[in-house]
Amino acid sequence: MDIISTLQQFIRAERSGDWVGHLRSLRRMLPYFAASGHHLYLRSAYNYLQNMMRLEREHPDVYQQFLQGNHTVRRTEKHWGGLSTDLIIEQVFNAIFEDHRWVNTRKRDD
Numbered sequence: 572m573d574i575i576s577t578l579q580q581f582i583r584a585e586r587s588g589d590w591v592g593h594l595r596s597l598r599r600m601l602p603y604f605a606a607s608g609h610h611l612y613l614r615s616a617y618n619y620l621q622n623m624m625r626l627e628r629e630h631p632d633v634y635q636q637f638l639q640g641n642h643t644v645r646r647t648e649k650h651w652g653g654l655s656t657d658l659i660i661e662q663v664f665n666a667i668f669e670d671h672r673w674v675n676t677r678k679r680d681d
Contacts (some may be wrong), residue, residue: 578596
């Protein structure tokens with residue numbers, strides 16, 4: 572499987588809440604991280620995968636929730652509406668920052 576297919580699979584898994592597909596595609600990314608010299612990504616992704624492989628045994632309730640697609644955040648009920656938590660945090664932070672910047676600009680204009 573090539574990198575484009577792997578990335579497509581990862582995006583599909585994230586957007587649809589497919590926990591098994593999420594882990595499978597991330598595992599397929601490991602050689603690409605290593606080959607491109609992204610050793611911090613490689614180490615982080617590897618550690619993440621190791622922890623998630625123990626999830627079913629150590630936290631079965633969380634594992635069941637993730638299997639149901641609850642490892643992503645949904646702002647709508649659309650099938651492709653799942654987003655990763657880091658993306659949601661970034662979007663919220665950017666919205667707050669933009670709003671705050673508008674308020675500061677508005678104060679200077681008055």
